[in-house]
Amino acid sequence: MGAADPMAVRVPVGEDSRLWTSRSTSRKVLLVAHNVTSAGRLLDILPLFHDDFRVQLLVTSTESSAFRAGLPELFAELELPVLPWEQARSLPVDLAVSASFGGQLHAIQGKLSVLSHGAGYTKKLARPGAGSREPGAGSREPTFGLSSEWLLADGETFVDGLVLSHPEQLARLRRACPEAEKAAVLAGDPCFDRMLAARPYRERFRRSLGVRRGQRLVVLNSTWNPEGFFGNGGGQDVLPSLLPRLTAELPADEYRLAAVLHPNIWYGHGPGQIRAWLDQARRSGLALIDPVHAWRQALMAADVVLGDFGAVSYYAAALGLPVMLAAAAQDRLDPDAPLASFVRNAPRLDPHALLREQVEKVLAEHRPLTAPAEFATSAPGASAALLRRHFYTLMDLPEPTAPALLEPLPLPAYDPPRRTAPLHVWARVRGSEVVIERSTGRPYRVDGDAHLAVHEDGLDPGSLEQADVITRDGQPDDPRLGGPEVWTAEVLRRYPHCPVAAYVTGPHTCTVRARDHGVFRLTAGTGADADPAAYASSLAAWLAVGATVPPGGITLRMHAAGGVHPVVVEPVVEPELPGDLAAQP
Helix, strand or coil, X not given: CCCCCCCCXXXXXXXXXXXXXXXXXXEEEEEEECCHHHHHHHHHHHHHHCCCXXXXXXXXXXXXCXXXXXXXXXXHHHCCCEECHHXXXXXXXXXXXXXXXXXXXXXXXXXXXXXXXXXXXXXXXXXXXXXXXXXXXHHHCCECCCCHHHHEECCEECCCEEEECCHHHHHHHHHHXXXXXXXXXXXXXXXXXXXXXXXXHHHHHHHHCCCCCCCEEEEEEECCCCXXXXXXXXXXXXXXXXXXXXXXXXXXXXXXXXXXXXXXXXXXXXXXXXXXXXXXXXXXXXXXXXXXXXXXXXXXXXXXXXXXXXXXXXXXXXXXXXXXXXXXCCCCECCCCHHHHHXXXXXXXXXXXXXXXXXXXXXXXXXXXXXXXXXXCCCCCCHHHHHHXXXXXXXXXXXXXXXXXXXXXXXXXXXXXXXXXXXXEEEEEECXXXXXXXXXXXXXXXXXXXXXXXXXXXXXXXXXXXXXXXXXXXXXXXXXXXXXXHHHHHHHHHCXXXXXEEEEEECCEEEEEECCCEEEEEEECCCCCCXXXXXXXXXXXXXXXXXXXXXXXXXXXXXECCEEEEEEEEECCCCXXXXXXXXXX
Protein backbone atom coordinates (compact mmCIF):
# COMPACT_ATOMS: atom_id res chain seq x y z
CA MET A 1 0.00 0.00 0.00
CA GLY A 2 1.54 3.26 -1.10
CA ALA A 3 0.95 6.84 -0.09
CA ALA A 4 -1.29 7.33 -3.13
CA ASP A 5 -3.69 4.63 -1.97
CA PRO A 6 -6.85 6.39 -0.75
CA MET A 7 -7.08 3.99 2.20
CA ALA A 8 -3.57 4.76 3.46
CA VAL A 9 -2.99 7.17 6.32
CA ARG A 10 -0.78 10.01 5.11
CA VAL A 11 -0.49 11.96 8.38
CA PRO A 12 1.40 11.41 10.66
CA VAL A 13 2.89 8.53 8.64
CA GLY A 14 3.39 8.11 4.92
CA GLU A 15 6.02 8.94 2.37
CA ASP A 16 5.36 12.69 2.45
CA SER A 17 4.10 12.97 6.04
CA ARG A 18 6.97 15.29 6.98
CA LEU A 19 5.26 17.95 4.86
CA TRP A 20 2.10 17.88 6.94
CA THR A 21 2.96 16.92 10.51
CA SER A 22 3.30 19.62 13.16
CA ARG A 23 5.71 17.59 15.28
CA SER A 24 8.26 15.03 14.23
CA THR A 25 8.79 12.09 16.59
CA SER A 26 11.67 9.71 16.97
CA ARG A 27 9.59 6.62 17.70
CA LYS A 28 6.44 5.07 16.26
CA VAL A 29 4.41 2.68 18.44
CA LEU A 30 1.77 0.53 16.75
CA LEU A 31 -1.04 -0.92 18.85
CA VAL A 32 -2.35 -4.05 17.14
CA ALA A 33 -5.93 -5.07 17.98
CA HIS A 34 -7.31 -8.46 17.01
CA ASN A 35 -10.80 -7.73 18.36
CA VAL A 36 -12.42 -5.76 21.19
CA THR A 37 -11.31 -8.37 23.72
CA SER A 38 -7.62 -7.95 22.96
CA ALA A 39 -8.02 -4.20 22.53
CA GLY A 40 -9.14 -4.01 26.14
CA ARG A 41 -5.68 -5.04 27.31
CA LEU A 42 -4.09 -2.45 25.04
CA LEU A 43 -6.21 0.17 26.80
CA ASP A 44 -4.59 -0.96 30.05
CA ILE A 45 -1.06 -0.20 28.85
CA LEU A 46 -1.78 2.92 26.80
CA PRO A 47 -0.95 5.33 29.69
CA LEU A 48 2.63 4.02 29.73
CA PHE A 49 3.28 6.20 26.66
CA HIS A 50 1.48 9.30 27.93
CA ASP A 51 3.31 12.64 28.04
CA ASP A 52 6.17 11.40 25.86
CA PHE A 53 6.54 13.84 22.96
CA ARG A 54 9.05 11.47 21.35
CA VAL A 55 6.40 8.82 20.64
CA GLN A 56 3.67 8.75 18.00
CA LEU A 57 0.93 6.23 18.74
CA LEU A 58 -0.83 4.40 15.93
CA VAL A 59 -3.48 1.70 15.94
CA THR A 60 -4.50 -1.03 13.53
CA SER A 61 -6.59 -4.18 13.30
CA THR A 62 -5.27 -7.45 11.89
CA GLU A 63 -8.71 -7.98 10.31
CA SER A 64 -8.32 -11.69 11.08
CA SER A 65 -10.81 -12.15 13.91
CA ALA A 66 -14.30 -13.51 13.46
CA PHE A 67 -15.32 -10.87 16.01
CA ARG A 68 -14.81 -7.54 14.26
CA ALA A 69 -17.85 -5.67 15.52
CA GLY A 70 -17.17 -2.98 18.10
CA LEU A 71 -13.63 -2.21 16.97
CA PRO A 72 -14.51 0.84 14.83
CA GLU A 73 -16.32 2.39 17.81
CA LEU A 74 -13.42 1.61 20.13
CA PHE A 75 -10.92 3.10 17.68
CA ALA A 76 -13.09 6.19 17.38
CA GLU A 77 -13.00 6.48 21.17
CA LEU A 78 -9.20 6.27 21.17
CA GLU A 79 -8.93 9.03 18.54
CA LEU A 80 -5.59 7.73 17.31
CA PRO A 81 -4.58 7.40 13.66
CA VAL A 82 -6.04 4.10 12.41
CA LEU A 83 -3.86 2.36 9.84
CA PRO A 84 -5.27 -0.23 7.42
CA TRP A 85 -3.62 -3.56 8.12
CA GLU A 86 -1.86 -3.63 4.75
CA GLN A 87 -0.20 -0.30 5.51
CA ALA A 88 0.51 -1.22 9.14
CA ARG A 89 2.41 -4.39 8.33
CA SER A 90 4.59 -2.65 5.73
CA LEU A 91 5.32 0.48 7.77
CA PRO A 92 8.60 0.45 9.73
CA VAL A 93 7.77 1.00 13.42
CA ASP A 94 9.91 1.01 16.52
CA LEU A 95 7.50 -1.05 18.59
CA ALA A 96 4.31 -3.00 17.96
CA VAL A 97 2.23 -4.19 20.90
CA SER A 98 -0.45 -6.84 20.56
CA ALA A 99 -2.61 -8.68 23.07
CA SER A 100 -3.35 -11.61 20.76
CA PHE A 101 -1.59 -13.84 18.25
CA GLY A 102 -4.29 -13.54 15.60
CA GLY A 103 -3.28 -12.34 12.15
CA GLN A 104 0.06 -12.08 10.40
CA LEU A 105 2.02 -10.58 13.27
CA HIS A 106 5.25 -11.97 11.86
CA ALA A 107 4.90 -9.53 8.95
CA ILE A 108 5.20 -6.44 11.17
CA GLN A 109 8.25 -4.31 10.39
CA GLY A 110 9.58 -3.65 13.87
CA LYS A 111 9.99 -4.98 17.37
CA LEU A 112 6.95 -6.94 18.54
CA SER A 113 5.75 -7.44 22.12
CA VAL A 114 2.72 -9.62 22.89
CA LEU A 115 0.68 -9.63 26.09
CA SER A 116 -2.02 -12.00 27.23
CA HIS A 117 -5.55 -10.61 27.06
CA GLY A 118 -6.76 -12.84 29.88
CA ALA A 119 -5.51 -14.26 33.15
CA GLY A 120 -2.29 -15.59 31.69
CA TYR A 121 -2.18 -18.17 28.90
CA THR A 122 -4.72 -20.85 29.71
CA LYS A 123 -6.74 -22.02 26.72
CA LYS A 124 -6.03 -24.69 24.14
CA LEU A 125 -6.53 -23.47 20.60
CA ALA A 126 -5.24 -24.71 17.29
CA ARG A 127 -4.10 -22.09 14.81
CA PRO A 128 -6.81 -21.48 12.20
CA GLY A 129 -6.15 -23.59 9.11
CA ALA A 130 -3.90 -25.98 11.01
CA GLY A 131 -6.38 -28.82 10.58
CA SER A 132 -8.60 -30.58 13.09
CA ARG A 133 -7.30 -32.95 15.71
CA GLU A 134 -8.19 -36.62 15.78
CA PRO A 135 -10.87 -37.68 18.32
CA GLY A 136 -9.54 -38.00 21.81
CA ALA A 137 -6.47 -35.92 21.07
CA GLY A 138 -7.79 -32.71 22.63
CA SER A 139 -5.13 -32.74 25.31
CA ARG A 140 -2.48 -32.47 22.58
CA GLU A 141 -3.90 -29.21 21.23
CA PRO A 142 -1.48 -26.32 21.59
CA THR A 143 -1.90 -23.78 24.34
CA PHE A 144 -2.73 -20.43 22.82
CA GLY A 145 0.32 -18.15 23.14
CA LEU A 146 2.68 -20.71 24.67
CA SER A 147 3.21 -23.18 21.84
CA SER A 148 5.33 -23.35 18.71
CA GLU A 149 2.19 -23.19 16.57
CA TRP A 150 1.66 -19.64 17.78
CA LEU A 151 5.20 -18.45 18.48
CA LEU A 152 7.21 -19.61 15.49
CA ALA A 153 7.18 -18.61 11.83
CA ASP A 154 9.32 -20.70 9.48
CA GLY A 155 10.82 -22.30 12.56
CA GLU A 156 11.95 -19.01 14.07
CA THR A 157 10.57 -16.98 16.97
CA PHE A 158 9.07 -13.78 15.57
CA VAL A 159 8.15 -12.25 18.96
CA ASP A 160 10.69 -9.96 20.57
CA GLY A 161 8.87 -9.83 23.89
CA LEU A 162 6.42 -12.42 25.22
CA VAL A 163 4.95 -10.87 28.36
CA LEU A 164 4.17 -13.40 31.10
CA SER A 165 2.48 -12.60 34.38
CA HIS A 166 3.93 -15.46 36.44
CA PRO A 167 6.91 -17.86 36.32
CA GLU A 168 4.56 -20.86 36.05
CA GLN A 169 3.84 -19.70 32.47
CA LEU A 170 7.57 -19.62 31.81
CA ALA A 171 7.82 -23.24 32.96
CA ARG A 172 5.07 -24.28 30.53
CA LEU A 173 6.70 -22.23 27.76
CA ARG A 174 9.99 -24.06 28.23
CA ARG A 175 8.22 -27.40 27.84
CA ALA A 176 6.09 -26.39 24.85
CA CYS A 177 8.36 -24.04 22.89
CA PRO A 178 11.90 -23.70 24.29
CA GLU A 179 12.92 -21.68 21.22
CA ALA A 180 10.78 -18.76 22.50
CA GLU A 181 12.19 -18.68 26.03
CA LYS A 182 14.64 -15.94 25.07
CA ALA A 183 11.70 -13.63 24.31
CA ALA A 184 9.93 -14.21 27.64
CA VAL A 185 9.50 -11.22 29.95
CA LEU A 186 8.01 -11.46 33.43
CA ALA A 187 6.07 -8.22 33.80
CA GLY A 188 2.97 -8.89 35.88
CA ASP A 189 -0.64 -8.25 34.93
CA PRO A 190 -1.77 -4.63 34.32
CA CYS A 191 -5.44 -5.63 34.27
CA PHE A 192 -5.22 -7.19 37.72
CA ASP A 193 -3.07 -4.34 39.02
CA ARG A 194 -5.76 -1.83 38.09
CA MET A 195 -8.23 -3.84 40.14
CA LEU A 196 -5.87 -4.07 43.10
CA ALA A 197 -5.34 -0.31 43.03
CA ALA A 198 -9.10 0.32 42.98
CA ARG A 199 -9.91 -1.83 46.00
CA PRO A 200 -10.50 1.18 48.28
CA TYR A 201 -13.39 2.23 46.01
CA ARG A 202 -15.45 -0.95 46.27
CA GLU A 203 -18.32 0.83 48.02
CA ARG A 204 -18.41 3.50 45.31
CA PHE A 205 -18.63 0.82 42.65
CA ARG A 206 -21.46 -0.81 44.59
CA ARG A 207 -23.34 2.46 44.89
CA SER A 208 -22.92 3.10 41.17
CA LEU A 209 -24.92 -0.09 40.59
CA GLY A 210 -27.54 0.92 43.13
CA VAL A 211 -26.48 -1.78 45.62
CA ARG A 212 -27.96 -0.81 48.97
CA ARG A 213 -26.97 -1.56 52.52
CA GLY A 214 -27.56 -5.21 53.30
CA GLN A 215 -27.88 -6.20 49.65
CA ARG A 216 -25.62 -8.76 48.04
CA LEU A 217 -24.45 -8.25 44.49
CA VAL A 218 -24.51 -11.46 42.45
CA VAL A 219 -22.48 -11.17 39.24
CA LEU A 220 -23.21 -13.64 36.47
CA ASN A 221 -20.21 -14.09 34.19
CA SER A 222 -19.71 -16.03 30.98
CA THR A 223 -16.86 -16.58 28.58
CA TRP A 224 -17.66 -16.70 24.88
CA ASN A 225 -17.66 -20.25 23.59
CA PRO A 226 -20.59 -22.72 23.39
CA GLU A 227 -19.58 -24.49 26.62
CA GLY A 228 -19.66 -21.25 28.61
CA PHE A 229 -22.39 -20.20 31.02
CA PHE A 230 -24.13 -18.20 28.28
CA GLY A 231 -23.69 -20.92 25.67
CA ASN A 232 -25.97 -23.79 24.80
CA GLY A 233 -23.39 -26.26 23.58
CA GLY A 234 -22.17 -27.72 26.84
CA GLY A 235 -24.69 -30.53 27.21
CA GLN A 236 -27.39 -28.49 28.94
CA ASP A 237 -28.75 -25.02 28.29
CA VAL A 238 -29.33 -23.76 31.82
CA LEU A 239 -29.53 -20.01 31.28
CA PRO A 240 -33.11 -19.56 29.94
CA SER A 241 -34.64 -21.37 32.92
CA LEU A 242 -32.10 -20.12 35.46
CA LEU A 243 -32.61 -16.38 34.89
CA PRO A 244 -36.31 -16.19 35.91
CA ARG A 245 -35.59 -18.42 38.89
CA LEU A 246 -32.79 -16.15 40.07
CA THR A 247 -35.10 -13.12 40.11
CA ALA A 248 -37.89 -15.16 41.69
CA GLU A 249 -35.86 -16.91 44.39
CA LEU A 250 -33.48 -14.09 45.31
CA PRO A 251 -35.54 -11.34 47.00
CA ALA A 252 -35.28 -7.96 45.29
CA ASP A 253 -34.30 -6.07 48.45
CA GLU A 254 -31.65 -8.60 49.46
CA TYR A 255 -29.97 -9.19 46.12
CA ARG A 256 -28.84 -7.18 43.11
CA LEU A 257 -28.04 -9.05 39.90
CA ALA A 258 -25.57 -8.04 37.20
CA ALA A 259 -24.20 -9.83 34.13
CA VAL A 260 -20.66 -9.54 32.76
CA LEU A 261 -20.51 -11.12 29.31
CA HIS A 262 -17.35 -11.67 27.29
CA PRO A 263 -16.93 -9.05 24.54
CA ASN A 264 -17.10 -11.82 21.95
CA ILE A 265 -20.63 -12.61 23.18
CA TRP A 266 -21.57 -8.95 23.31
CA TYR A 267 -20.25 -8.00 19.88
CA GLY A 268 -20.57 -11.42 18.26
CA HIS A 269 -24.34 -11.60 18.69
CA GLY A 270 -24.81 -7.84 18.93
CA PRO A 271 -25.68 -5.73 21.99
CA GLY A 272 -29.25 -5.33 20.73
CA GLN A 273 -29.68 -9.10 20.49
CA ILE A 274 -28.24 -9.60 23.97
CA ARG A 275 -30.70 -7.06 25.36
CA ALA A 276 -33.53 -8.77 23.48
CA TRP A 277 -32.61 -12.19 24.86
CA LEU A 278 -32.33 -10.80 28.38
CA ASP A 279 -35.30 -8.43 28.24
CA GLN A 280 -37.35 -10.04 31.00
CA ALA A 281 -34.29 -10.45 33.21
CA ARG A 282 -33.48 -6.76 32.77
CA ARG A 283 -37.06 -5.80 33.63
CA SER A 284 -36.66 -7.94 36.73
CA GLY A 285 -33.57 -6.03 37.82
CA LEU A 286 -30.58 -7.55 35.99
CA ALA A 287 -27.89 -4.99 35.07
CA LEU A 288 -25.93 -5.53 31.85
CA ILE A 289 -22.35 -4.40 32.40
CA ASP A 290 -20.22 -2.71 29.75
CA PRO A 291 -17.81 -5.53 28.77
CA VAL A 292 -14.92 -3.15 28.07
CA HIS A 293 -15.06 -0.26 30.51
CA ALA A 294 -17.00 -1.45 33.57
CA TRP A 295 -16.64 -5.21 34.07
CA ARG A 296 -13.79 -4.90 36.57
CA GLN A 297 -15.71 -2.39 38.68
CA ALA A 298 -18.70 -4.75 38.77
CA LEU A 299 -16.44 -7.64 39.75
CA MET A 300 -14.92 -5.65 42.58
CA ALA A 301 -18.38 -4.66 43.78
CA ALA A 302 -19.60 -8.27 43.80
CA ASP A 303 -20.35 -10.43 46.81
CA VAL A 304 -20.49 -13.67 44.82
CA VAL A 305 -19.84 -14.66 41.21
CA LEU A 306 -21.75 -17.29 39.26
CA GLY A 307 -19.38 -17.99 36.42
CA ASP A 308 -17.59 -20.54 34.29
CA PHE A 309 -14.07 -21.45 33.17
CA GLY A 310 -13.25 -17.98 31.82
CA ALA A 311 -10.65 -15.52 33.07
CA VAL A 312 -13.17 -13.32 34.89
CA SER A 313 -14.08 -16.15 37.27
CA TYR A 314 -10.39 -16.62 38.00
CA TYR A 315 -9.86 -12.90 38.58
CA ALA A 316 -12.83 -12.97 40.97
CA ALA A 317 -11.25 -15.78 42.97
CA ALA A 318 -7.92 -13.93 42.94
CA LEU A 319 -9.72 -10.95 44.50
CA GLY A 320 -10.94 -13.24 47.27
CA LEU A 321 -14.55 -13.55 46.13
CA PRO A 322 -16.64 -16.71 46.38
CA VAL A 323 -17.20 -18.24 42.95
CA MET A 324 -19.66 -20.93 41.89
CA LEU A 325 -19.35 -22.40 38.43
CA ALA A 326 -22.48 -22.85 36.33
CA ALA A 327 -20.37 -24.27 33.48
CA ALA A 328 -17.11 -26.07 34.16
CA ALA A 329 -15.91 -27.58 30.87
CA GLN A 330 -12.21 -28.31 31.10
CA ASP A 331 -11.40 -29.63 27.65
CA ARG A 332 -10.76 -26.04 26.47
CA LEU A 333 -8.08 -25.45 29.11
CA ASP A 334 -4.41 -26.31 29.36
CA PRO A 335 -4.58 -28.90 32.17
CA ASP A 336 -1.36 -27.54 33.66
CA ALA A 337 -2.66 -23.95 33.89
CA PRO A 338 -3.70 -22.64 37.32
CA LEU A 339 -7.11 -21.78 35.87
CA ALA A 340 -7.68 -25.45 35.07
CA SER A 341 -6.84 -26.42 38.65
CA PHE A 342 -9.25 -23.77 39.93
CA VAL A 343 -12.05 -25.04 37.67
CA ARG A 344 -11.52 -28.63 38.82
CA ASN A 345 -11.98 -27.68 42.46
CA ALA A 346 -14.40 -24.72 42.48
CA PRO A 347 -17.92 -25.18 43.89
CA ARG A 348 -20.59 -26.03 41.31
CA LEU A 349 -23.97 -24.37 40.93
CA ASP A 350 -26.77 -26.94 40.75
CA PRO A 351 -29.30 -25.32 38.38
CA HIS A 352 -32.06 -27.64 39.61
CA ALA A 353 -31.65 -27.06 43.35
CA LEU A 354 -32.88 -24.08 45.38
CA LEU A 355 -30.76 -21.14 44.33
CA ARG A 356 -31.02 -18.97 47.42
CA GLU A 357 -29.82 -21.80 49.65
CA GLN A 358 -26.81 -22.38 47.38
CA VAL A 359 -25.85 -18.71 47.28
CA GLU A 360 -26.20 -18.34 51.04
CA LYS A 361 -24.21 -21.51 51.63
CA VAL A 362 -21.27 -20.48 49.45
CA LEU A 363 -21.24 -17.05 51.09
CA ALA A 364 -21.30 -18.54 54.59
CA GLU A 365 -18.64 -21.17 53.93
CA HIS A 366 -16.30 -19.16 51.73
CA ARG A 367 -12.66 -18.82 52.58
CA PRO A 368 -10.48 -16.87 50.10
CA LEU A 369 -8.29 -19.13 47.98
CA THR A 370 -4.54 -18.52 47.96
CA ALA A 371 -3.67 -20.04 44.58
CA PRO A 372 -5.59 -17.67 42.26
CA ALA A 373 -4.14 -14.61 43.99
CA GLU A 374 -0.66 -16.14 43.85
CA PHE A 375 -0.76 -17.16 40.19
CA ALA A 376 -2.61 -14.12 38.81
CA THR A 377 0.66 -12.16 39.00
CA SER A 378 4.11 -12.56 40.45
CA ALA A 379 4.54 -8.78 40.60
CA PRO A 380 1.39 -7.28 42.14
CA GLY A 381 1.29 -3.53 41.65
CA ALA A 382 4.51 -3.50 39.62
CA SER A 383 3.35 -4.20 36.05
CA ALA A 384 3.41 -0.55 34.97
CA ALA A 385 7.09 -0.13 35.78
CA LEU A 386 8.06 -3.54 34.39
CA LEU A 387 6.13 -3.12 31.16
CA ARG A 388 7.35 0.40 30.46
CA ARG A 389 10.93 -0.69 30.99
CA HIS A 390 10.37 -3.57 28.59
CA PHE A 391 8.73 -1.40 25.90
CA TYR A 392 11.34 1.34 26.05
CA THR A 393 14.15 -1.20 25.96
CA LEU A 394 12.73 -2.63 22.74
CA MET A 395 12.50 0.91 21.33
CA ASP A 396 16.06 1.67 22.45
CA LEU A 397 14.79 4.83 24.09
CA PRO A 398 15.44 6.14 27.62
CA GLU A 399 12.38 5.96 29.82
CA PRO A 400 10.61 9.15 30.90
CA THR A 401 11.66 10.34 34.34
CA ALA A 402 8.08 10.37 35.69
CA PRO A 403 6.85 7.20 37.42
CA ALA A 404 5.15 4.59 35.24
CA LEU A 405 1.49 4.52 36.20
CA LEU A 406 -1.73 2.88 34.99
CA GLU A 407 -5.02 4.69 34.60
CA PRO A 408 -7.28 4.33 37.67
CA LEU A 409 -10.48 2.45 37.01
CA PRO A 410 -13.17 5.07 36.32
CA LEU A 411 -16.30 5.33 38.41
CA PRO A 412 -19.13 4.02 36.21
CA ALA A 413 -22.29 5.99 35.62
CA TYR A 414 -25.03 5.56 38.21
CA ASP A 415 -27.07 2.54 37.13
CA PRO A 416 -29.63 1.58 39.79
CA PRO A 417 -32.06 -1.27 39.16
CA ARG A 418 -35.21 -0.28 37.35
CA ARG A 419 -37.60 -3.14 37.96
CA THR A 420 -40.64 -2.91 35.72
CA ALA A 421 -41.64 -6.57 36.09
CA PRO A 422 -44.49 -7.11 38.60
CA LEU A 423 -43.27 -7.79 42.13
CA HIS A 424 -45.04 -10.09 44.54
CA VAL A 425 -44.82 -8.58 48.01
CA TRP A 426 -45.21 -10.42 51.31
CA ALA A 427 -45.53 -8.41 54.49
CA ARG A 428 -46.04 -9.06 58.20
CA VAL A 429 -47.22 -6.12 60.30
CA ARG A 430 -46.83 -5.75 64.05
CA GLY A 431 -47.50 -2.26 65.30
CA SER A 432 -45.21 0.06 63.37
CA GLU A 433 -42.90 -2.81 62.42
CA VAL A 434 -43.31 -4.13 58.86
CA VAL A 435 -41.37 -7.15 57.63
CA ILE A 436 -41.33 -7.18 53.84
CA GLU A 437 -40.03 -9.34 51.04
CA ARG A 438 -40.40 -8.65 47.31
CA SER A 439 -39.75 -10.98 44.41
CA THR A 440 -40.81 -11.56 40.82
CA GLY A 441 -42.22 -14.93 41.90
CA ARG A 442 -43.39 -16.46 45.14
CA PRO A 443 -40.21 -17.41 47.00
CA TYR A 444 -40.10 -20.33 49.35
CA ARG A 445 -40.25 -20.04 53.18
CA VAL A 446 -42.29 -16.82 53.06
CA ASP A 447 -45.49 -16.10 54.92
CA GLY A 448 -47.59 -13.00 55.55
CA ASP A 449 -50.14 -10.93 53.67
CA ALA A 450 -49.50 -10.62 49.95
CA HIS A 451 -50.00 -7.85 47.44
CA LEU A 452 -48.89 -7.14 43.89
CA ALA A 453 -46.76 -4.10 43.05
CA VAL A 454 -46.72 -3.16 39.36
CA HIS A 455 -44.62 -0.53 37.62
CA GLU A 456 -46.60 1.67 35.25
CA ASP A 457 -44.04 0.96 32.50
CA GLY A 458 -44.38 -2.81 32.81
CA LEU A 459 -44.51 -4.90 29.67
CA ASP A 460 -48.05 -6.21 30.23
CA PRO A 461 -50.64 -3.43 30.68
CA GLY A 462 -53.11 -6.01 31.93
CA SER A 463 -51.11 -6.50 35.11
CA LEU A 464 -52.04 -2.95 36.15
CA GLU A 465 -55.66 -4.07 36.47
CA GLN A 466 -54.58 -6.54 39.15
CA ALA A 467 -52.18 -4.26 41.01
CA ASP A 468 -52.49 -3.36 44.68
CA VAL A 469 -49.67 -0.81 44.36
CA ILE A 470 -48.80 0.98 41.12
CA THR A 471 -45.39 2.63 40.97
CA ARG A 472 -43.27 4.73 38.71
CA ASP A 473 -40.10 6.77 39.08
CA GLY A 474 -39.25 10.23 37.84
CA GLN A 475 -38.31 13.76 38.72
CA PRO A 476 -40.84 15.49 40.98
CA ASP A 477 -41.13 18.40 38.52
CA ASP A 478 -41.46 16.31 35.34
CA PRO A 479 -43.97 18.35 33.29
CA ARG A 480 -45.07 15.27 31.38
CA LEU A 481 -46.48 13.68 34.52
CA GLY A 482 -47.74 16.79 36.28
CA GLY A 483 -45.88 16.06 39.49
CA PRO A 484 -46.38 13.28 42.06
CA GLU A 485 -49.76 14.50 43.33
CA VAL A 486 -51.27 14.76 39.86
CA TRP A 487 -49.83 11.46 38.65
CA THR A 488 -50.99 9.49 41.69
CA ALA A 489 -54.48 10.95 41.37
CA GLU A 490 -54.61 10.05 37.68
CA VAL A 491 -53.51 6.48 38.40
CA LEU A 492 -56.08 5.83 41.12
CA ARG A 493 -58.80 7.26 38.93
CA ARG A 494 -57.75 5.09 35.99
CA TYR A 495 -57.51 1.92 38.11
CA PRO A 496 -60.38 2.04 40.63
CA HIS A 497 -59.49 -1.33 42.17
CA CYS A 498 -55.95 -0.23 43.09
CA PRO A 499 -55.67 1.26 46.60
CA VAL A 500 -52.15 2.77 46.42
CA ALA A 501 -50.06 4.69 43.87
CA ALA A 502 -46.40 5.54 44.55
CA TYR A 503 -44.19 7.99 42.67
CA VAL A 504 -40.49 7.46 43.45
CA THR A 505 -38.81 10.86 43.34
CA GLY A 506 -35.25 9.92 44.31
CA PRO A 507 -33.05 7.21 45.78
CA HIS A 508 -34.51 7.79 49.26
CA THR A 509 -37.91 9.42 48.74
CA CYS A 510 -41.31 8.82 47.22
CA THR A 511 -44.81 10.27 47.26
CA VAL A 512 -47.69 7.89 47.96
CA ARG A 513 -51.42 8.39 47.49
CA ALA A 514 -53.55 5.90 49.37
CA ARG A 515 -57.24 5.75 48.49
CA ASP A 516 -59.35 7.09 51.37
CA HIS A 517 -56.19 8.03 53.33
CA GLY A 518 -54.62 10.90 51.42
CA VAL A 519 -51.16 11.76 50.14
CA PHE A 520 -47.94 11.11 52.03
CA ARG A 521 -44.28 11.86 51.54
CA LEU A 522 -42.04 8.95 52.49
CA THR A 523 -38.43 9.66 53.37
CA ALA A 524 -35.65 7.32 54.46
CA GLY A 525 -34.90 7.87 58.14
CA THR A 526 -31.51 7.71 59.84
CA GLY A 527 -29.73 4.53 58.81
CA ALA A 528 -32.31 3.54 56.19
CA ASP A 529 -31.12 2.49 52.75
CA ALA A 530 -33.69 0.61 50.68
CA ASP A 531 -35.73 1.03 47.51
CA PRO A 532 -38.39 3.73 48.09
CA ALA A 533 -40.86 1.49 46.23
CA ALA A 534 -40.38 -0.97 49.08
CA TYR A 535 -41.22 1.83 51.52
CA ALA A 536 -44.44 2.38 49.58
CA SER A 537 -45.34 -1.33 49.80
CA SER A 538 -44.63 -1.25 53.53
CA LEU A 539 -47.03 1.65 53.98
CA ALA A 540 -49.63 -0.12 51.83
CA ALA A 541 -49.37 -3.26 53.99
CA TRP A 542 -49.56 -1.21 57.18
CA LEU A 543 -52.68 0.67 56.02
CA ALA A 544 -54.27 -2.59 54.86
CA VAL A 545 -54.48 -3.90 58.44
CA GLY A 546 -56.55 -0.87 59.48
CA ALA A 547 -53.84 1.54 60.60
CA THR A 548 -54.04 5.28 59.93
CA VAL A 549 -51.35 7.95 59.70
CA PRO A 550 -51.73 10.53 62.48
CA PRO A 551 -51.75 14.23 61.50
CA GLY A 552 -48.15 14.65 62.65
CA GLY A 553 -46.95 11.64 60.68
CA ILE A 554 -45.33 8.42 61.85
CA THR A 555 -42.12 6.47 61.46
CA LEU A 556 -42.51 2.92 60.23
CA ARG A 557 -39.71 0.44 60.72
CA MET A 558 -39.34 -1.64 57.58
CA HIS A 559 -37.44 -4.90 57.99
CA ALA A 560 -35.69 -6.00 54.78
CA ALA A 561 -32.28 -7.22 53.58
CA GLY A 562 -31.31 -8.28 57.07
CA GLY A 563 -31.73 -4.81 58.52
CA VAL A 564 -34.19 -2.26 59.81
CA HIS A 565 -35.02 0.79 57.70
CA PRO A 566 -36.89 3.63 59.45
CA VAL A 567 -39.32 5.32 57.05
CA VAL A 568 -40.71 8.73 57.92
CA VAL A 569 -44.31 9.06 56.70
CA GLU A 570 -45.62 12.64 56.54
CA PRO A 571 -49.04 13.80 55.31
CA VAL A 572 -48.87 16.16 52.34
CA VAL A 573 -51.09 19.21 51.97
CA GLU A 574 -52.14 18.89 48.37
CA PRO A 575 -52.03 21.71 45.86
CA GLU A 576 -55.23 22.33 43.98
CA LEU A 577 -55.73 19.55 41.45
CA PRO A 578 -57.10 19.97 37.92
CA GLY A 579 -60.87 19.85 37.75
CA ASP A 580 -61.11 16.31 36.38
CA LEU A 581 -59.02 15.00 39.31
CA ALA A 582 -60.43 17.12 42.13
CA ALA A 583 -63.20 14.63 42.79
CA GLN A 584 -60.78 11.72 43.03
CA PRO A 585 -62.02 9.37 45.81
